[in-house]
Amino acid sequence: MGHSSQQIKSGFIWSALDSFGNQAIGLVISLTLANLLGPSAYGLVAMLTIFIAIAAVFVNSGFNSALIRKVDRNEKDYSTTFYFSFAVSIICYLLLFFCAPLIADFYEQPELTLLTRVIALVIIIQTLAVIPRTKLTVEINFKSQAKANVVALVCSGTVGLIMAFNGYGVWSLVFQQLTNAIISVAMLNLLSPWKPVEKFCKQAFKELFGFGSKLLAAGLLDTIYNNLYGLIIGKQFSAAQLGIFNQANSLSTMPATMITGVIQKVTYPMLSNMQGDTNQLDKAYLLTLKIATMLIFPIMFGICIIAKPLIAILLGEQWQDSAQLISILTMALALYPIHAINLNMLQVKGRSDLFLKLEIIKKAIITISLVITVPMGIVEMCIGMVVTSYLALIVNTYYAGQLSSVSQLNQLAALLPIAIITLISATVGYVVGSEFSSNIASIILMLTVALTCYATLMFILQKSLVLETKKLLRGA
Template identity: 35%
Template structure:
């Protein structure tokens, strides 16, 4: 199959995966939000940063190294598999022991059991990471989707059933664990590759040398992306964190669909043409214009319809989250562009520069939080917009040197989509207000 056909097929099946499987999970979270409330989702928000860190530690950037390596063979795959497994056992033990201290930090005793139960997902991640990396490397996205269907469907059924019968926060926990466990079983038994009994120190040094820098930058990214959860969970109410989590989930969902499809397909594609810099620059420009012309009008439009959307979908108890949602939408629209810039660094093996950029952007984030904290939750949420824009400019500056596509040209190419987004907001928000005023007259 030609590269063009592989890319098109990858886009179609990755989109199907995200729309069906991620869509199913998203719908389940909406149902659970109506069955439960802000408190339960706030508790999950408190532990999300720790679970994300655990999953990242288990992978340690090794999957990206396998996908990137053009001459990877069974020695690479087997070495990374056992390395992942060893790391997962260490991480599981560490989080199991740390759970009571995390619960004490938030003054929520129930978090001890939640974190310990969630920690089993680290083992599932280790057992399936290499198989998934191989399938992604071969661009077999159809097979990935089919293997993930049973676990997602069964997990959703379990979660909704537990929520309906009053199991509260545990319905969210068991939905996640059931999905991860069953997905791992299917990936393990239906994947063609199985680990051998050999381990190469040479291969370990090669992949860990690349992956370790991605790991450090990924850790910075996760910690600081979730620092709002930590700050709100510690200094404000658990309900406030629940509102913030739902608002961010709703705003992130559409952009992660688009970014997930394009990122998953184009990273292997760009890795294959990494020696043709002019070609990469052309592909990058098309991705930038295409994605932002979707996300800018979409997110501006979503912000315009925020209040009726939350009232209709989640119910009156979630209306305070609508204002948070409107603000976060302004930051979320840039998410795919962030990813495209970062992928350029990864394709050219600049994990060292990747780490430096993450440190620089996190300094910006910390300053933003310190300045915004006295203004309460709304001040913190507005700081996400400002820091997102500054971080985007930093990413553009460093990636542009590699593909000869300057930040000013990138921003200029984004202007038409941004103006279209503003017009979309004005039209939709104006219509919402007219309909609301008309309903008051009836």
């Protein structure tokens, strides 16, 4: 069943409120905790991120995307997905529980044994919300998800802050994550009640896994490599240095994933319903790319130019080394929505096999980059991330272009003018604002000049895109 323009508009609005509201609240909480706890505590939790993330990939196994894409989904599909996810979550938790001492030995951090066994409980807890969240996404009902996420974030943030103020150190971050998982599950099941009413169905499993297995393999590769930098830094350097890198990566990633998430959550089910109309699908696909680029590029370049004075104000001297890393990483993450939307198209087209092939190619590029940059240091590793991001863009746009009329050259022609406008605007803003000694004055002037320049050039040179976006947001 297709989605009306009103549903799509509402989906964008509530998805945006969900993402922006959560990120705003989360940012305040995160910055406060960072000042209270310091880089070392964040570094310890970051050491475990890769293991929790890998477990989450196995628990999901691509079933979520398979369910959203499937037009004739039914209760057998939902029940089968739940039983499978819950069983896998138990297995993953037990593996982490018994491997916890090995993880602690690997990093030479004895306290990681207990930390692993406690924080890994989120893997089991989160499976209880898999189906309610999927059903709400299929319905493009992000209003309920926004409510659940905000309540969970506020409650978990409060727990983390109270524990941090009372000297619980790294455990403040652990119980913050556990509380968030518990409250989120409770809220989603309250707002979208669901329980399995069918038995496990082998036929449903084969169908969902047939599509999801490729996404599982691709997701596993992507998760390992996304967290590989943290794994290497945690092993080769100190917990404090990992904390600084992780904070820089988190702050750089936040706006990119936030905006991309808003667009993806709404457009994936929307595009999936356009599978039968190739012309309409391709037009919506290219417009989505242009709008995402128009939104994310000025934000990422803006963060790049103000990183140094911003970190000085928000986090202080102990985190100052993260400013340089943020300026570098934002150049890579500016491309994040373009990557994600191109990969979305492969899923919409049902080409999860090609999705996996792309991930293997890109991970080979990352491996070469790591071999070259790890001996040089953390800054060089971040520069390598920028290079690999641009190389990955070439691969993603090429293969996505083979499945639609939106070729690699079409994307380049549509997006390059926006990139050039952004680069010119950011450069002008930086040159003008960097003359001030006051951090606050420097930030205000840089952003004011850059955004004014960007808005002016966009309206002059990309007027049709600006007006089309305005029309879309109005629901016309």
